[in-house]
Amino acid sequence: AGTLREAAEGRLLVGAAVMSRRLDDRGLATLVAEQFNCLTGENEFKPAPIHPQPDRFNFEGADRIVAFAQAHDMEVIGHTLCWHSQSPRWMYQGPDGEPLSRDEALRNLEGHIDAVMGHFKGKVVGWDVVNEAISDAGDDHLRNTLARRAIGHDYIVKAFELAHEADPDAELYYNDYDNEQPEKREKTLRLIRELKAAGVRLDAVGMQCHFRLDEPDAPDLLDRAIAAYAAEGVKVMLTELDVDVLPRRTRGADVVTRERGGADPYRDGLPPEVAEAQARYYARIFEVVRKHPGVVTRVTFWGTHDGASWLNSFPVRGRTNHPLLWDRDLEPKPAFEAVLETL
């Protein structure tokens, strides 16, 4: 098979996150339609862009992604309904920044979920109901978000209940980053058990998989975490896969900035040996995926070509990253061949 979607046919969803305006680019649109069978809106379905004010919705970009997907026989993933970032303040906070009452915040969350899921009923196969709710450190397994401060510890259960009521046919996912790491994996298992105990529908755990070439143990940890989640009876999706090639540490305080030098070494292109190392890294990830058939049901890349990746501006703006399968000229990289062979 010459394309990812052909290679994955009938077995696996292979997706990409796209920004709707990038679909104006004919070359990119062709590549997306040929290679993938599944799309995620990179920003378009998030609470702030789609529901900026209590009585204002903006479905344009998201509708565009849905129309493109339908035209090319692709599934659409809804990302995301409840998140501490890219969410409008009015949803959980009063005018002076104080948390809304539980009832007010729950009404807002319900209104949001009903309207957005209702709009896409039958067009979106599943939703990241809650994104990134688990804490990075400390005993408290949940992040202290605005939604939690307003609604209470059970806001995640509530969000899943509301989502299931809004569209009983939609799959419902819990999505997070670093959840292959043992500490966060254990917290995630705890959350899964809480959700199960509350009797809510939970189809899959989304593992973002923002990996780094200089973190070689992540694929092994991924393997173990997938097995642990599967043992709880949920499916697993790799939802935001990319492999950062730039030298930096994101955990801990010593993020290397451009100012400190040496942090943008591949401005003029990715050296062949690094491209090969990245290809091997991707192959390793897809070997892990292959070990869990029927458990890992989707792999979505967070972007298409290297120039379109969020990692060119995160955590430091204006660098030249190369995390994806195609280069800036839309030429396939060694990583593409590796994924295609391993899939």
Ligand code: XIL
């Ligand atoms: C990122 C987008 O890629 C950027 O365009 C935007 O500026 C910020 O958000 N985890 C997530 C995604 O769940 O929604 C984030 O997407 C990347 C990290």
